[in-house]
Amino acid sequence: MLKSSLAFLVLAFAFFFCYVMSSGSYDYFQFVQQWPPTNCRVRVKRPCSNPRPLQYFTIHGLWPSNYSNPRMPSNCTGSQFKKQNLYPYMQSKLKISWPDVESGNDTKFWEGEWNKHGTCSERTLNLMQYFQRSNAMWKSHNITEILKNASIVPHPTQTWKYSDIESPIKRATKRTPVLRCKRDPVQANTQLLHEVVFCYEYDALKLIDCNRTDCWNNVDIKFQ
Ligand SMILES: *[C@@H]1O[C@H](CO)[C@@H](O)[C@H](O)[C@H]1NC(C)=O
Ligand SMILES: *[C@@H]1O[C@H](CO)[C@@H](O)[C@H](O)[C@H]1NC(C)=O
Ligand SMILES: *[C@@H]1O[C@H](CO)[C@@H](O)[C@H](O)[C@H]1NC(C)=O
Ligand SMILES: *[C@@H]1O[C@H](CO)[C@@H](O)[C@H](O)[C@H]1NC(C)=O
Ligand SMILES: *[C@@H]1O[C@H](CO)[C@@H](O)[C@H](O)[C@H]1NC(C)=O
Ligand SMILES: *[C@@H]1O[C@H](CO)[C@@H](O)[C@H](O)[C@H]1NC(C)=O
Numbered sequence: 001m002l003k004s005s006l007a008f009l010v011l012a013f014a015f016f017f018c019y020v021m022s023s024g025s026y027d028y029f030q031f032v033q034q035w036p037p038t039n040c041r042v043r044v045k046r047p048c049s050n051p052r053p054l055q056y057f058t059i060h061g062l063w064p065s066n067y068s069n070p071r072m073p074s075n076c077t078g079s080q081f082k083k084q085n086l087y088p089y090m091q092s093k094l095k096i097s098w099p100d101v102e103s104g105n106d107t108k109f110w111e112g113e114w115n116k117h118g119t120c121s122e123r124t125l126n127l128m129q130y131f132q133r134s135n136a137m138w139k140s141h142n143i144t145e146i147l148k149n150a151s152i153v154p155h156p157t158q159t160w161k162y163s164d165i166e167s168p169i170k171r172a173t174k175r176t177p178v179l180r181c182k183r184d185p186v187q188a189n190t191q192l193l194h195e196v197v198f199c200y201e202y203d204a205l206k207l208i209d210c211n212r213t214d215c216w217n218n219v220d221i222k223f224q
Pocket of ligand 2: 074075
């Protein structure tokens with residue numbers, strides 16, 4: 001009798017543990033915006049569907065993240081993406097703020113981001129809230145304009161230091177963003193500005209400082 005109830009307890013705990021792991025526990029959010037021309041430039045083999053990529057920062061995703069491993073959690077168990085659960089007015093906003101600049105299938109991009117990341121924070125933000133909040137974050141600080149006001153505009157040859165790009169964003173948001181770079185496939189040992197990350201605390205409402213994790217040190221950054 002004692003043995004079986006002990007076994008039950010162990011099993012119950014194991015299930016609980018699995019549930020907690022797979023439903024995702026996270027510490028904060030990374031809100032990632034991308035510069036579409038860089039997405040397209042690094043796709044050497046499969047060009048972007050639109051040959052003239054958008055010239056403003058668009059959403060890549062809102063990622064619940066762990067301090068210990070910012071790439072986790074991901075692919076949590078939870079409700080899978082359903083387009084019907086996104087109101088049409090929200091879909092039309094997302095077509096501007098969160099387009100798929102690579103293949104052109106916006107729905108597929110939203111589906112992939114929700115299933116990989118959104119499912120891990122579903123207890124904080126349901127599907128509609130997740131996309132609504134992301135769109136609101138995108139609108140709250142216009143990176144394209146922040147950089148333009150600091151005379152950081154796409155240029156074929158000019159380069160910037162990490163801090164040149166970080167500073168105006170930091171000034172505008174009062175928080176430290178993270179810049180992410182991609183190696184330029186057509187010019188060795190140079191890097192292109194690809195993404196700007198804002199960090200938000202657990203409830204996805206308040207901005208916090210991010211920690212630098214990307215771009216090579218001591219290599220200037222191209223923005224084109
Ligand atoms: C995330 O970190 C928390 C502690 O902060 C930990 O309990 C949890 O297992 C981690 N989850 C993943 C998926 O790494
Ligand atoms: C999550 O799923 C996506 C799409 O199926 C896959 O590309 C990715 O590698 C998975 N990530 C992890 C950590 O399993
Ligand atoms: C776009 O992606 C969605 C979701 O994956 C899929 O159902 C749809 O058929 C795709 N549309 C096109 C035109 O490929
Ligand atoms: C962001 O700023 C750019 C450059 O000033 C502008 O073209 C664009 O319309 C702005 N986007 C929004 C949503 O305000
Ligand atoms: C950019 O500069 C314009 C003109 O001075 C100003 O109206 C706007 O608020 C500034 N935008 C940002 C995001 O700093
Ligand atoms: C940044 O690093 C500090 C010190 O290690 C840590 O306390 C903080 O939680 C980290 N923040 C993020 C968003 O990773």
